[in-house]
Amino acid sequence: MSLVARNALISLLITIVLAGTVVYTINYLNQVRIAELGRIEDQLAIDTLSLDTQFSLLEAAPCDSSASSTTLTNELTDLGDRLSYTENQLGSDNAQVIRLKEQYSLLEIRDFLITNRIAAACGTKPVTILYFYSNTGDCNECDKAGYALSYLHNTYPTLRVYSFDYNLDLGALKTFLAVMKVKGPLPAFVVNGKHLYGFSSLADLEKIFPKGALATSTAASSKP
Amino acid sequence: MDLETLSYPFLFIALFFESFILVTLLSKPARAARARMPSDETLSVAVIVPCYNEASTVAATCESLLALDYPKEKLEIILVDDGSTDATPAAMARFAGNPQVQIIRKENGGKHTALNVGIAATKADIFGCLDADSFVDPDALREIIPCFKDPRVMAATAAMSVHQPKTFIQHMQNAEYIFGITLRHTLASVNGLYVTPGPFSFYRRSVIDELGGFRHGHQTEDMEMALRIQQAGYHIENAPRARVYTKAPRTIPKLIKQRTRWTTGFLRNILGEYRCLIGNSCNSALGMVVLPTALIAVVSSILLFSVAIFTLVKNVISALEIRAGIPVSYAFLPHSTFDWFFFPSNFYILLGATVLISSVSLIAIGKRISRTPGNIILGLFSYLFLYGFVVPFWLLRATADVTFGKHRSWR
Numbered sequence A: 001m002s003l004v005a006r007n008a009l010i011s012l013l014i015t016i017v018l019a020g021t022v023v024y025t026i027n028y029l030n031q032v033r034i035a036e037l038g039r040i041e042d043q044l045a046i047d048t049l050s051l052d053t054q055f056s057l058l059e060a061a062p063c064d065s066s067a068s069s070t071t072l073t074n075e076l077t078d079l080g081d082r083l084s085y086t087e088n089q090l091g092s093d094n095a096q097v098i099r100l101k102e103q104y105s106l107l108e109i110r111d112f113l114i115t116n117r118i119a120a121a122c123g124t125k126p127v128t129i130l131y132f133y134s135n136t137g138d139c140n141e142c143d144k145a146g147y148a149l150s151y152l153h154n155t156y157p158t159l160r161v162y163s164f165d166y167n168l169d170l171g172a173l174k175t176f177l178a179v180m181k182v183k184g185p186l187p188a189f190v191v192n193g194k195h196l197y198g199f200s201s202l203a204d205l206e207k208i209f210p211k212g213a214l215a216t217s218t219a220a221s222s223k224p
Numbered sequence B: 001m002d003l004e005t006l007s008y009p010f011l012f013i014a015l016f017f018e019s020f021i022l023v024t025l026l027s028k029p030a031r032a033a034r035a036r037m038p039s040d041e042t043l044s045v046a047v048i049v050p051c052y053n054e055a056s057t058v059a060a061t062c063e064s065l066l067a068l069d070y071p072k073e074k075l076e077i078i079l080v081d082d083g084s085t086d087a088t089p090a091a092m093a094r095f096a097g098n099p100q101v102q103i104i105r106k107e108n109g110g111k112h113t114a115l116n117v118g119i120a121a122t123k124a125d126i127f128g129c130l131d132a133d134s135f136v137d138p139d140a141l142r143e144i145i146p147c148f149k150d151p152r153v154m155a156a157t158a159a160m161s162v163h164q165p166k167t168f169i170q171h172m173q174n175a176e177y178i179f180g181i182t183l184r185h186t187l188a189s190v191n192g193l194y195v196t197p198g199p200f201s202f203y204r205r206s207v208i209d210e211l212g213g214f215r216h217g218h219q220t221e222d223m224e225m226a227l228r229i230q231q232a233g234y235h236i237e238n239a240p241r242a243r244v245y246t247k248a249p250r251t252i253p254k255l256i257k258q259r260t261r262w263t264t265g266f267l268r269n270i271l272g273e274y275r276c277l278i279g280n281s282c283n284s285a286l287g288m289v290v291l292p293t294a295l296i297a298v299v300s301s302i303l304l305f306s307v308a309i310f311t312l313v314k315n316v317i318s319a320l321e322i323r324a325g326i327p328v329s330y331a332f333l334p335h336s337t338f339d340w341f342f343f344p345s346n347f348y349i350l351l352g353a354t355v356l357i358s359s360v361s362l363i364a365i366g367k368r369i370s371r372t373p374g375n376i377i378l379g380l381f382s383y384l385f386l387y388g389f390v391v392p393f394w395l396l397r398a399t400a401d402v403t404f405g406k407h408r409s410w411r
Helices: A003-057 A063-090 A095-122 A142-155 A171-179 A202-207 A217-221 B003-025 B028-035 B058-066 B088-093 B111-120 B140-149 B168-188 B205-211 B221-231 B252-271 B281-323 B347-370 B377-404
Strands: A128-133 A160-165 A188-191 A194-197 B045-051 B075-082 B101-106 B126-129 B134-136 B153-162 B201-204 B235-246
Touching: A003 A063, A003 A095, A003 B003, A003 B281, A003 B347, A063 A095, A063 A160, A095 A128, A095 A160, A095 A171, A128 A142, A142 A160, A142 A202, A142 B281, B003 B168, B003 B281, B003 B347, B028 B168, B028 B235, B045 B058, B045 B111, B058 B075, B058 B088, B058 B134, B075 B088, B075 B111, B088 B101, B101 B111, B111 B126, B111 B221, B126 B140, B126 B205, B140 B153, B140 B201, B140 B235, B153 B168, B153 B205, B153 B221, B153 B347, B168 B235, B168 B252, B168 B347, B168 B377, B201 B205, B205 B221, B221 B235, B221 B252, B235 B347, B252 B281, B252 B377, B281 B377, B347 B377
Parallel strands: A128 A160, B045 B075, B045 B126, B075 B101, B153 B235
Antiparallel strands: A128 A188, A188 A194, B126 B201, B134 B235, B153 B201
16 A cells, blocks of 8 residues: 555544544543533422412411512523523424423423412512423514513523423413413514513514513613 | 534544644654755755735845845845836845845736746745745754655755744734644645645756746645646655744735635635545545645635524524513523533533644644744634634635636735
């Protein structure tokens, strides 16, 4: 075998090993991400259950627990961002992603229910947005709506945004959709019980917010 | 097919080529070339300096040749004025009394004609060419001469870098040239060179007698000559420590013009008279690895750049649409801290990073092998962040010129 042929063969093997290492590294990092998501979800599930149990144990609603619920909602938002990124990395048809999304949706529904129970018991008036999207290509405005909601959540920290994949095959979600009377077209929003279908502008979305119910991050942070 | 998927085979080929360079660099012939000592043997040598309107640099070029560590009686310098219209004749005239220097004036006919006039004016065993905007280190010739010990070797190339780089663009080219030192040194060890650059390449007299003088070669007479030597079955060597410094274009438009000429010459020569060299197993390094990779590089760069521009424009439009109606303070300012979780780690980025790391390694190796002085940090920085965005412009222009038969002036 000539020197060139030998070197080409060795180089080919090196290239395959390097490419294989890259594939392995990506796979490893994705598994670490999945594990991280699983860990966060487990912790959130325990926290949610704890709050729920605490609520059930006490006759009078533990109104001071609303702070805990808010913390959970923020963590849910962070988890949602991570899950969305992982979905982009691995694809929406990835089995692990689907499983995590199902768990995430359950956590969101539970948090929404607890928030409503606390609101009813303690007389608070949280602003909640249920956002239903689709990533199967049938929702042209979903990206725009998602970004607008990120902006709203960033601007109004007390706002509770719950995002759901409309097409997720999960019994609890289907029941939730039926209970909330959400049909279509997408994107669909339910803001404190008011429905809005489609998304054209941020202003349209803000119109259905309860007046004076939101505080900006500046105003919120200036409180003692 | 998206940009990422499209790029995979090309990134794989780039990585394969860089691996081939690294493996060949460690092979015995390359190691032997690096171990080669400067020669005490002194053949009769002529250095031809073809000039066309090089008044500002030709004197310094000639001075650097006169400062070569080589017996004066064996070194002849031939300054050929190819019908300059500036003060080049006056700049040459100051060397008129030097017995080593011969000055020839002729009607303008192109670089290849100037070289041929210079060749006809000497009987030296070995002759070389030095562009009139280039300068050599004193020991450069003694590094070149041992390359001709092997009777199969008909030409030898030097180690080029940029003369006193000042602009960001020149630093970028300096890194690229030093990368070229590694490539040239490595590929010469398996006889894979297809160009004998204007700055300080040398030829055996006999090869000119046998194959004829320089030709127009689609404005790349150095490449045409190298390809002709390869086609005839001879070898082209490289002296990695024969340092030569050349002036590089200061601006991007000038760089694109120069490289368009080089690339056009490459395409016209390779796809024309020397097409038979592609895939030629008689010279497997050149025919099976170097030329196919060079052609793939042209095609892939244009393709990937076009797709990248398309994707970029599409993403920008999409991002603007998504952000429409959102306050600028949120939409266009970063509002998150670094989190490893969101660190992009896809195949395209990691494989691309591997290719870039290999390139940086090859540049560092080139600097070390050639012992080229100067700091390369700015060069590496500009090479990594700018080179890939500039290259497609001259590749596109050259490909369009070849496709539509357009011919441009040298300058």
